[in-house]
Amino acid sequence: MAFKYKYARPALTADCVVFGLDEEDLKVLLIQRGMDPFAGKWALPGGFAMVGESLEATARRELSEETGLKNVFLEQLYTFSEPDRDPREHVVTVAYYALVNLSEHRVQAATDARNAAWFAIDDIPKLAFDHEKILKVAYERLKGKIRYQPIGFELLPDKFTLSQLQRMYEKILDRELDKRNFRKKILNMEIIGELDEIETDVAHRAARLYRFNKKKYDKKVNEGFNFEL
Amino acid sequence: MAFKYKYARPALTADCVVFGLDEEDLKVLLIQRGMDPFAGKWALPGGFAMVGESLEATARRELSEETGLKNVFLEQLYTFSEPDRDPREHVVTVAYYALVNLSEHRVQAATDARNAAWFAIDDIPKLAFDHEKILKVAYERLKGKIRYQPIGFELLPDKFTLSQLQRMYEKILDRELDKRNFRKKILNMEIIGELDEIETDVAHRAARLYRFNKKKYDKKVNEGFNFEL
DNA sequence: ACAAAAGTGTTTGTTGTACACCCATGC
DNA sequence: GCATGGGTGTACAACAAACACTTTTGT
Numbered sequence: 001m002a003f004k005y006k007y008a009r010p011a012l013t014a015d016c017v018v019f020g021l022d023e024e025d026l027k028v029l030l031i032q033r034g035m036d037p038f039a040g041k042w043a044l045p046g047g048f049a050m051v052g053e054s055l056e057a058t059a060r061r062e063l064s065e066e067t068g069l070k071n072v073f074l075e076q077l078y079t080f081s082e083p084d085r086d087p088r089e090h091v092v093t094v095a096y097y098a099l100v101n102l103s104e105h106r107v108q109a110a111t112d113a114r115n116a117a118w119f120a121i122d123d124i125p126k127l128a129f130d131h132e133k134i135l136k137v138a139y140e141r142l143k144g145k146i147r148y149q150p151i152g153f154e155l156l157p158d159k160f161t162l163s164q165l166q167r168m169y170e171k172i173l174d175r176e177l178d179k180r181n182f183r184k185k186i187l188n189m190e191i192i193g194e195l196d197e198i199e200t201d202v203a204h205r206a207a208r209l210y211r212f213n214k215k216k217y218d219k220k221v222n223e224g225f226n227f228e229l
Numbered sequence: 230m231a232f233k234y235k236y237a238r239p240a241l242t243a244d245c246v247v248f249g250l251d252e253e254d255l256k257v258l259l260i261q262r263g264m265d266p267f268a269g270k271w272a273l274p275g276g277f278a279m280v281g282e283s284l285e286a287t288a289r290r291e292l293s294e295e296t297g298l299k300n301v302f303l304e305q306l307y308t309f310s311e312p313d314r315d316p317r318e319h320v321v322t323v324a325y326y327a328l329v330n331l332s333e334h335r336v337q338a339a340t341d342a343r344n345a346a347w348f349a350i351d352d353i354p355k356l357a358f359d360h361e362k363i364l365k366v367a368y369e370r371l372k373g374k375i376r377y378q379p380i381g382f383e384l385l386p387d388k389f390t391l392s393q394l395q396r397m398y399e400k401i402l403d404r405e406l407d408k409r410n411f412r413k414k415i416l417n418m419e420i421i422g423e424l425d426e427i428e429t430d431v432a433h434r435a436a437r438l439y440r441f442n443k444k445k446y447d448k449k450v451n452e453g454f455n456f457e458l
Numbered sequence: 459a460c461a462a463a464a465g466t467g468t469t470t471g472t473t474g475t476a477c478a479c480c481c482a483t484g485c
Numbered sequence: 486g487c488a489t490g491g492g493t494g495t496a497c498a499a500c501a502a503a504c505a506c507t508t509t510t511g512t
Contacts, residue, residue: 005232005238005240007232009239009241010280012238012241049238049321051237051238051239054310076308079305081284082283092241181503184467185501203463205465205508208465409493409494412493414474431484432483433483434482435482435484437491437492
């Protein structure tokens with residue numbers, strides 16, 4: 001069975017740049033390609049769009065099929081359409097970026113035996129297609145957006161300490177922040193709530209846990225509030 | 230002649246939200262559709278992607294064919310891919326937004342006799358497809374981006390007065406700005422250069438003309454400068 | 459008792475905001 | 486000479502930045 005069209009059409013794919021954070025680094029999830037072109041090379045998870053599904057749905061489906069990840073924060077990044085970005089034919093890809101927290105999302109082996117693995121952001125291997133370029137655009141977007149949208153919480157567990165939060169910003173923005181000023185600023189926003197819980201199993205004074213209060217944030221936004229680092 | 234593919238493919242288009250500024254308003258360029266679906270309705274300029282051309286090239290080609298506009302500032306906006314956004318079949322569109330200055334770009338009659346006309350941003354007719362949604366996203370983007378990127382100059386003539394510049398920001402951000410503070414801020418950035426010229430043909434004291442200095446701006450950006458309203 | 463990170467205020471400098479009058483030009 | 490927008494400075498408030506020590510807990 002084949003599909004016929006009066007005019008030629010580029011192929012359409014969705015690719016995902018999945019960011020995760022652990023104690024050490026900001027990491028990116030890559031899969032090892034099983035087939036040509038670029039068989040054996042590492043690449044962004046992604047695949048061809050089906051007719052009748054939105055490209056966000058494509059991205060989520062491929063992410064789930066290739067890595068087992070579901071229900072993650074996902075936003076459209078950019079559409080890459082240079083005719084020569086795929087050696088086979090003209091393939092337009094709509095790129096998305098996802099944020100997950102590594103402690104709550106285990107990556108499963110892909111169903112089709114492809115490898116999936118996390119790589120530190122500054123230790124990325126050569127990638128297939130123009131995926132290095134896509135990754136670069138995604139990292140720039142993340143760096144920019146994290147300063148004026150409260151998306152960083154997606155990289156942390158539901159309950160987190162202020163130090164974890166600060167470390168997250170430091171890792172992504174790639175610079176150190178002053179502890180007292182950071183706490184002052186973030187607490188004054190009144191969008192994260194103090195819990196009646198503290199850390200456990202740490203070899204020093206246990207820190208208080210906090211949780212992002214999305215309801216309060218949305219309310220404040222409606223009243224003109226602007227999140228900013 | 231027809232093109233056959235093993236799997237069905239969505240169609241691909243590019244659409245443009247073209248913003249222009251005149252003395253009164255922020256305006257948007259629309260074309261009146263000649264064919265079904267939505268024959269007679271106003272819509273964003275745009276059309277189908279050809280294999281082998283990037284979608285930005287598609288956008289520029291269609292803009293030129295339908296409105297005569299060339300060499301305009303154009304940036305990718307967002308990709309809209311809901312399967313039901315076109316009643317014919319699944320059509321994915323990559324939307325762009327363009328900024329032109331109305332005094333230097335005259336819009337020509339479309340070659341295929343479609344009407345093209347400017348509409349004030351708060352007096353837009355019902356549009357074809359999901360173009361109202363696209364326009365809304367574009368306007369939001371413009372409002373946000375103009376505050377931290379010096380793209381507003383694209384809406385003004387090459388040489389402009391500080392009052393024109395201020396009016397431009399006021400029209401787009403939809404709020405008034407203080408004249409003295411505005412001038413202080415923009416001049417302190419040292420990215421617009423004072424010219425040895427003044428306005429002509431005005432019925433009051435003629436204002437000094439200025440020009441955006443892109444070289445100086447790029448240099449300052451390299452040194453860590455950040456434009457902000 | 460020591461190691462390790464938690465937690466906490468004040469001072470200083472910079473930037474934003476509010477505000478009103480005189481000036482130059484064309485008619 | 487009058488109407489129209491052009492052009493300018495200062496005072497106060499708010500926010501950002503720099504900075505060091507005490508507290509709690511586990512080993």
